[in-house]
Amino acid sequence: MKAIVQDTYGSADVLALREIDRPVMGDNEVLIAVRAAGVDPGVWHLMTGMPYLLRILGFGLRRPKVPTRGRDVAGRVEAVGGNVTRFKPGDEVFGACEGSFAEYATAREDRLALKPASLTFDQAAAVPISGWTALQALRDAGEVKAGQHVLVIGAAGGVGTFAVQLAKAFGAEVTGVCSTTKADLVRSIGADHVIDYTREDFAESPRRYDIILDIAGNHPLSRLRPVLTPKGTLVIIGGEAGGKWTGGIGRSLRAALLSPFVAQRLRGFISKETSADLEVLAAHIEAGELTPVIERTFPLAEAAKAIRHLEEGHARGKVVLTL
Ligand SMILES: NC(=O)c1ccc[n+]([C@@H]2O[C@H](COP(=O)([O-])OP(=O)(O)OC[C@H]3O[C@@H](n4cnc5c(N)ncnc54)[C@H](OP(=O)(O)O)[C@@H]3O)[C@@H](O)[C@H]2O)c1
DSSP: OEEEEOSSOOSGGGOEEEEOOOOOOOTTEEEEEEEEEEEOHHHHHHHHTOSTHHIIIIIOSSSOSSOBOOOEEEEEEEEEOTTOOSOOTTOEEEEEOSOOSBSEEEEEGGGEEEOOTTSOHHHHHTSHHHHHHHHHIIIIISOOOTTOEEEEETTTSHHHHHHHHHHHHTTOEEEEEEOGGGHHHHHHTTOSEEEETTTOOGGGOSOOEEEEEEOSSOOOHHHHGGGEEEEEEEEEOOOSOSBTTTBTHHHHHHHHHHGGGSSSEEEEOOOOOOHHHHHHHHHHHHTTSOOOOEEEEEEGGGHHHHHHHHHTSOOSSEEEEEO
């Protein structure tokens, strides 16, 4: 089968389209004929091996242990392992796996769900990682309630476009922070207010927010805390600044250390890959409350181009590889 693989860590130049063996599935896995694969910043981290902490955490010291890139997947089940009960060959599924930039990939049963019938494979492949992140950040870390004011910093990107729509579905009043050319998009997916960060500083605004999702911008806690309500919750999701060793993790650690001593809740956040939450996302999609925003699709052979595009840091929704 054709797959996008790498022999060493590095820039997108290390990626190559090669003919390799189909992956062998385990008893708790399914084999998927991949139709589309989402691209997100996690793919860039695994490709570059940055921050170095990732390598120490088991992704491979000198080269990635899994040479095939790609995590978000949508496709058709080709075969199922002996212990798999929820899927059968022919089912259309979406979820996360190791190595979705390939014609076939294996995925754990508990990281998959049936694809919502209303979505194309391209749309479904855009959902898992960004959708899990937005849902769990709002519902679990933020404990969002109807009527609360939510600030989404990085509202136009992969995670942000899911977060704005889900916050509206939870009944919140939503303010999205993005750049000028994306203000219309952020409004169109439901934001009640938009702050164009090239013209206006959210930190200067008199508004106070019950929940801030900090997805982009790498703002220090000293800029974020004054715009939170006295008992508000800051959820630190992303940000690509920080050192080579720990990346953006330093900011989350500082938040966790400070949080017990202040009335505001300051939380770092890492999403969990669960089929139950894919089903929650599918229900929001079927209810018409959530639609993946796809900026661009690329053919599998242009995976490096897709990653370079994302690397520029100004995505407008999601980037997807089609097969
Ligand atoms: N903690 C977790 O479990 C988890 C899970 C998924 C992703 N993440 C992290 O979350 C971050 C974002 O992921 P993503 O998939 O949304 O990335 P993305 O698709 O690349 O989107 C990033 C967005 O941020 C915007 N942006 C850049 N600077 C900004 C600023 N100063 N203020 C407001 N918006 C700004 C960009 O567009 P414009 O600048 O043109 O507006 C772009 O739309 C990454 O660091 C990723 O690694 C974390």
